[in-house]
Amino acid sequence: MMIYSTLKIALFTSLLVLANVITAQDRVIFLGDAGTTTYDGYKVILYQYSGMPDQKLELEATLKDGKFELVAPFTGLGHYVLKSEYESKVNGGYAPYTIVVERPDTIRIKANVGHLAQSTTTGSEPQRKLEEYYAAKDRRTAGVMDAFRAKYGDEILDNPEEHMDDPKMEELMTEYETVVSPKMMEIENQETLAFADLHPNSVATAYLLSHSLLPAEKRVELYNKLTPSVQQSVYGQQLKGNNDLELRSEVGSQIVDFQVPMEDGTPLSLVQLLQGKKYLYIDFWASWCGPCIAEFQNLRRAYEAYRDKGLEIWGISTDASRERWLSAKDQERPTWPQAWEGGMDEVEKPSNIHFSVPFLPSTYLLDATGKVVAKNVRGEALDELLANLLAD
DSSP: OHHHHHHHHHHHHHHHHHHHHHHHHTEEEEEEEOSSSTTTTOEEEEEEETTSTTSOOOEEEEOBTTEEEEEEEOOSSEEEEEEEHHHHHHHSSOOOEEEEESSSOEEEEEOOGGGGGGOEEESOHHHHHHHHHHHHHHHHHHHHHHHHHHHHOHHHHHOGGGGTTOHHHHHHHHHIIIIIHHHHHHHHHHHHHHHHHHOTTOHHHHHHHHTOOSOHHHHHHHHTTSOHHHHTSHHHHHHHHHHHHHHHTSTTOBOOOOEEEOTTSOEEEHHHHHTTOSEEEEEEEOTTOHHHHHHHHHHHHHHHHHGGGTEEEEEEEOOSOHHHHHHHHHHHOOSSOEEEOTTSOTTTOHHHHTOOOSSSSEEEEEETTSBEEEESOOHHHHHHHHHHHTOO
């Protein structure tokens, strides 16, 4: 009888250990250290995990003694997205901090709570490689921005809305669009190519390429150089899908009709907006995207100048949150049609099946037949293009 009881206890203990092992395998633990108690009482929020795209996560941890802990589910290779409550409240917005995780583990975050996206981690090899890439890129682009700031000053760059009447503003915006932005893109592409050559066997490369600004033809070439296991990974498949989609939405491609719901739920279609128009400018944007919001001013000017000459603009928000989309829309008050794809099924979203949207804002100019005439043309370049296309 005693032997039987001992066996029962041993079996129960083994099952308990196994259950604990399974639980550990199904989660990722994020341990954050801000290195200061300044942010105590504020929350760090994990609100998205690509491994569970259909589930809304709102995992919160309040900083205490400069530290926080978040325990998140793990279903496979994916990225977690975090935000800082302090950053949102004090800065009026936030830059999301994305962490790529390959396996269940404990991830330690050296947290910059004031600018969470500038944090660093240990515990994830793909994330370590990506952060090395970001650091190398930032070191090079910093020189470009430092020279730009030295020329125009911090005040006008940090508070542009207060200087819209400044004579230097038009010159500043032109220089940024024609000199600074292209130079920074060139640096980013150079660093991405170097990273891809160095790490063909890392899922970090597939992740990076799937979000890169490189031409689709070049990304196809780099995809073919990845190891088979990386090609078959979630990010490898995403990269291949992005490449195929971008090649289908290149200049000269014909876009078939689709629809996206407006604020009241009424569907708005491509055919509706093209009716009676010569050109349709589609702007994919989000409430959290600073460059998207900044571009609204240029779009207002374009809409006022060319609306009666045959131009229509269609803003499509990719926001996951309907409330954040509506808040940004109400604040910015765009006068052109707006729709929200965030509540649509993934297989129906235009950014997934009709257009390549690797970054925001992503824009497409279509002619009256729905053919792509230009893509990702903004600011002064857009004004020049429209002036030529819609000349009296």
